[in-house]
Amino acid sequence: MNQEVCIIDGIVHLTIGGSIYAEEADMLKESLWQYMENGYSRFSLKFDHVDYIDSAGLGALVAAQKRALYFSGEIIICGLGGAVKELFELSRLNTVFKVE
Numbered sequence: 001m002n003q004e005v006c007i008i009d010g011i012v013h014l015t016i017g018g019s020i021y022a023e024e025a026d027m028l029k030e031s032l033w034q035y036m037e038n039g040y041s042r043f044s045l046k047f048d049h050v051d052y053i054d055s056a057g058l059g060a061l062v063a064a065q066k067r068a069l070y071f072s073g074e075i076i077i078c079g080l081g082g083a084v085k086e087l088f089e090l091s092r093l094n095t096v097f098k099v100e
Helices: 022-037 055-070 082-090
Strands: 002-008 011-020 042-053 074-078
Touching: 011 022, 011 055, 022 042, 022 055, 042 055, 042 082, 055 074
Parallel strands: 011 042, 042 074
Antiparallel strands: 002 011
């Protein structure tokens, strides 16, 4: 998994690529936690180049969403496609997150 970050108008835009397994899920969660500890609670995660995410990755996203909501923020998921989009739909996570 690789990440690129850009902060615009208080929103953390995170472009993610590759696969998200347990180890990468921990890194993603830790990264989001760090931004929240620094006062950011609004995130746009770009998944255009994510080809796989496992249950640990989905769990990390749900945990981060709960924390962002606690701080009156949110996580928006952008660019879902293929198997990753199907997984979000099957798990109904497309109802937990705003998906664009």
